[in-house]
Amino acid sequence: MAMILNDEQNLLQQSAQDFSEKVATIENFRKLRDAKERYHDQALWKQVAELGWTGIIVPEGWGGSEFGYLGLGLVLQQLGRHLTPSPLFSTGFLAAEILMQAGSDAQKDQYLPKIVDGSSLFAFAHEEQIRHSIHQVTCRGEKVAAGYRLSGEKVFVVDGELADYFIISARTSGANGAEAGISLFVVDASQAGISKVQLTTVDSRNVANVTLDNVEVSSDCLLAEVDHAFPILQNVFDKAAILMAAEMLGAAEDVFERTIDYLKEREQFGVTIGSFQALKHRAADMFVELDIAKSVVREALSALDEGSDEVPQLASLAKTRLNDCLTLITNEGVQMHGGMGMTDEFDIGLYMKRSRVANQLFGDSNYHRDRFASLGGY
Amino acid sequence: MDELAEFKAEVREWLEVNCPPSMRTPMPEAEACWGGRNAKYKKPDSKLWMDRMASRGWTTPTWPKEYGGGGLTKKQNKILQRELGRINARPALQSFGIWMLGPALLQYGNETQKQQHLPKIVRGEIRWCQGYSEPGAGSDLAGLQTKATLTGDHYLVNGSKIWTSYANYADWIFCLVRTDPEASKHDGISFLLIDMDDPGVSTKPIQLISGVSPFCETFLEDVSVPKENLVGGLNKGWTVAKTLLQHERDMIGGIGGQGIKRKVEDYAKDYLGEVVGKLADPVLRDKLAQYNMDARAFKSQGSRFQAELKTGSAPGAISSAFKYYGSELNKRKYEILLECMGSQALGWEGEGFSNRELSTTREWLRSKANSIEGGTSEVQLNIIAKRILGLPD
Numbered sequence: 008m009a010m011i012l013n014d015e016q017n018l019l020q021q022s023a024q025d026f027s028e029k030v031a032t033i034e035n036f037r038k039l040r041d042a043k044e045r046y047h048d049q050a051l052w053k054q055v056a057e058l059g060w061t062g063i064i065v066p067e068g069w070g071g072s073e074f075g076y077l078g079l080g081l082v083l084q085q086l087g088r089h090l091t092p093s094p095l096f097s098t099g100f101l102a103a104e105i106l107m108q109a110g111s112d113a114q115k116d117q118y119l120p121k122i123v124d125g126s127s128l129f130a131f132a133h134e135e136q137i138r139h140s141i142h143q144v145t146c147r148g149e150k151v152a153a154g155y156r157l158s159g160e161k162v163f164v165v166d167g168e169l170a171d172y173f174i175i176s177a178r179t180s181g182a183n184g185a186e187a188g189i190s191l192f193v194v195d196a197s198q199a200g201i202s203k204v205q206l207t208t209v210d211s212r213n214v215a216n217v218t219l220d221n222v223e224v225s226s227d228c229l230l231a232e233v234d235h236a237f238p239i240l241q242n243v244f245d246k247a248a249i250l251m252a253a254e255m256l257g258a259a260e261d262v263f264e265r266t267i268d269y270l271k272e273r274e275q276f277g278v279t280i281g282s283f284q285a286l287k288h289r290a291a292d293m294f295v296e297l298d299i300a301k302s303v304v305r306e307a308l309s310a311l312d313e314g315s316d317e318v319p320q321l322a323s324l325a326k327t328r329l330n331d332c333l334t335l336i337t338n339e340g341v342q343m344h345g346g347m348g349m350t351d352e353f354d355i356g357l358y359m360k361r362s363r364v365a366n367q368l369f370g371d372s373n374y375h376r377d378r379f380a381s382l383g384g385y
Numbered sequence: 386m387d388e389l390a391e392f393k394a395e396v397r398e399w400l401e402v403n404c405p406p407s408m409r410t411p412m413p414e415a416e417a418c419w420g421g422r423n424a425k426y427k428k429p430d431s432k433l434w435m436d437r438m439a440s441r442g443w444t445t446p447t448w449p450k451e452y453g454g455g456g457l458t459k460k461q462n463k464i465l466q467r468e469l470g471r472i473n474a475r476p477a478l479q480s481f482g483i484w485m486l487g488p489a490l491l492q493y494g495n496e497t498q499k500q501q502h503l504p505k506i507v508r509g510e511i512r513w514c515q516g517y518s519e520p521g522a523g524s525d526l527a528g529l530q531t532k533a534t535l536t537g538d539h540y541l542v543n544g545s546k547i548w549t550s551y552a553n554y555a556d557w558i559f560c561l562v563r564t565d566p567e568a569s570k571h572d573g574i575s576f577l578l579i580d581m582d583d584p585g586v587s588t589k590p591i592q593l594i595s596g597v598s599p600f601c602e603t604f605l606e607d608v609s610v611p612k613e614n615l616v617g618g619l620n621k622g623w624t625v626a627k628t629l630l631q632h633e634r635d636m637i638g639g640i641g642g643q644g645i646k647r648k649v650e651d652y653a654k655d656y657l658g659e660v661v662g663k664l665a666d667p668v669l670r671d672k673l674a675q676y677n678m679d680a681r682a683f684k685s686q687g688s689r690f691q692a693e694l695k696t697g698s699a700p701g702a703i704s705s706a707f708k709y710y711g712s713e714l715n716k717r718k719y720e721i722l723l724e725c726m727g728s729q730a731l732g733w734e735g736e737g738f739s740n741r742e743l744s745t746t747r748e749w750l751r752s753k754a755n756s757i758e759g760g761t762s763e764v765q766l767n768i769i770a771k772r773i774l775g776l777p778d
């Protein structure tokens with residue numbers, strides 16, 4: 008288990024830190040938020056691709072660096088620190104991962120280089136309900152002469168409004184809720200029958216609801232074997248949970264550090280508020296939670312690189328842990344900043360909003376505790 | 386075969402021959418082997434097992450060979466522990482000497498002190514107890530009042546200690562004493578080793594809520610202690626004390642990771658039953674999942690800590706984080722166990738309850754001490770706030 012970073016990983020972390028401190032700053036994010044358009048900065052995205060982060064998990068044959076999940080996690084953690092909105096998660100991870108697992112050689116040749124050079128953006132359209140579920144797929148994929156006809160509604164598709172391509176899960180057989188009968192398709196977003204409604208979300212990111220109205224796609228669009236996408240989805244969602252936890256860790260670290268600084272700076276009753284034990288103990292408690300969270304994220308990321316059997320458990324563990332930790336730290340962060348914490352001008356509120364969304368994505372804590380228990384056989 | 390693989394094969398073979406079958410069974414608390422001059426062994430095999438392990442130095446695997454230890458590297462020790470675990474071997478010897486005094490002596494003791502005390506700890510010949518707390522000095526340990534006055538080449542010690550675990554069974558006590566009443570609190574304390582057979586030392590057991598009596602009041606009246614028994618320098622005792630406390634906290638924190646071997650969910654299944662593969666009570670199931678996740682996360686923190694120890698990047702006060710989280714976790718485990726057991730958890734002794742049920746109830750009560758002994762949870766939070774976060778007093 009790689010609990011300590013090696014030199015290469017340290018370098019990567021450093022470059023991500025520089026980038027998020029100097030380029031992908033919160034001020035930059037505020038501008039996107041206030042512009043209320045697509046919540047996307049194309050210039051920044053170009054730099055992300057130039058830094059090679061779009062290809063971190065992609066094999067060299069397709070232009071990637073195959074640096075691994077821990078590497079990608081380190082980058083996401085740093086971007087999480089400054090709330091950097093970027094399509095890296097959807098394109099550089101979700102799409103790359105699914106294509107690597109489920110794509111034919113031809114499909115990989117067609118799409119992976121576009122992911123790595125940043126020229127195309129992808130979105131993963133899977134969820135259909137207000138809560139994360141892998142099984143609940145009602146969107147239909149009917150076999151027709153030339154390929155498949157897709158119909159249904161996908162909700163809260165991250166980067167959905169930006170995407171040049173969608174990866175879509177659809178039911179090609181079986182009843183809603185069944186594991187068998189789910190298939191994956193990669194579809195050009197401009198295809199007739201696809202319509203999108205951009206959502207304005209609390210965390211000001213690019214998200215859309217997507218409607219598929221008899222979208223005719225060729226057989227070339229089918230990923231993996233028809234009806235058998237479930238295990239792939241499971242694995243992808245485990246990885247997604249862990250990588251999202253990495254992003255959340257960055258956010259938690261930042262809010263925690265700001266809060267501790269404030270405790271040392273703000274004076275009331277003639278003393279710094281950090282001398283009050285009621286606050287000290289809560290700060291120490293947060294430290295412990297955060298320290299454990301760091302360990303869990305690091306262990307889970309290494310488990311991905313090592314292909315450990317414990318990945319499903321660690322995924323649920325990491326996501327729950329970071330959901331709860333970031334919720335705690337953002338809530339306490341606001342409270343300990345007093346009235347200042349409630350202002351829009353101050354950044355902590357932005358983290359609290361992102362925390363709420365990140366909690367929801369890929370399963371909230373209730374979902375993952377239930378799953379962890381099931382994996383444990385009780 | 387590389388060296389480690391060779392070592393592993395050798396360990397396995399040695400254990401096969403030397404670990405008696407009766408020492409490969411779960412160990413009731415009462416059969417734990419603590420060693421000492423007056424040790425009584427419920428099973429003769431316990432003594433045999435201890436002696437054999439001690440002959441290899443494996444009661445203290447990583448201590449230097451020159452003091453009787455095993456001289457193993459961390460990696461070798463890991464292998465040894467894994468092999469011991471594989472055959473469910475009982476701990477051959479447990480003691481405050483191993484967990485607390487030994488590491489402190491290795492760091493602060495002089496050569497004579499190390500030669501005199503360490504080998505006896507390794508072989509289980511001397512049992513130690515810890516004389517820190519006093520009636521007036523618990524969390525505020527540095528407020529201790531037990532006095533040691535130098536008269537000739539001896540210290541004359543007067544005062545009383547309290548909550549001294551197993552003082553009534555121990556042979557020697559390591560004590561914090563005040564050697565300079567004029568100096569500020571922390572600067573007038575020394576670390577002194579006292580033979581409890583010396584005249585003037587007496588103990589009086591105190592009963593715990595769990596019904597057993599593992600600790601005592603310890604009285605020191607005009608006890609004469611050779612001045613060579615001072616460890617770490619005159620009035621430098623606080624430094625030694627703190628190091629030792631870190632070892633103690635790591636040990637108590639570790640409880641959260643291990644404790645009873647049987648999984649809590651297995652108890653839960655026995656008492657609650659299942660409905661289509663899930664525990665019948667969904668609320669308890671959720672609590673249990675939360676507990677198990679926290680315990681797993683705590684284990685992860687432990688591995689990171691071990692890795693960071695090697696690179697020296699872990700802050701010393703991190704022991705307080707372990708102690709805090711691990712002991713709170715252990716208390717939570719017992720609360721959940723008792724919830725699962727319903728009225729079967731309410732027995733004190735006698736019929737109507739299995740032995741396991743009765744001991745679980747006692748352990749539940751005992752677990753409450755985890756967040757008190759070795760410094761309370763509140764004190765650990767104070768330490769984290771001050772030493773790690775740098776928050777002002």
Ligand SMILES: Cc1cc2nc3c(=O)[nH]c(=O)nc-3n(C[C@H](O)[C@H](O)[C@H](O)COP(=O)(O)OP(=O)(O)OC[C@H]3O[C@@H](n4cnc5c(N)ncnc54)[C@H](O)[C@@H]3O)c2cc1C
Nearest residue numbers: 515516517518523524548549550754757758759760761763
């Ligand atoms: C089972 C058991 C075994 C033990 N074994 C030994 C042993 O072998 N040797 C030994 O020397 N000692 C031993 N102890 C003693 C133990 O270290 C002390 O009980 C402990 O340090 C607390 O001291 P106290 O009991 O005086 O409580 P107090 O210090 O009086 O604490 C009472 C309450 O006040 C809180 N409190 C105190 N100060 C603060 C503060 N500054 N901020 C916030 N809250 C505060 C505490 O957290 C606690 O909740 C043992 C204790 C137990 C329970």
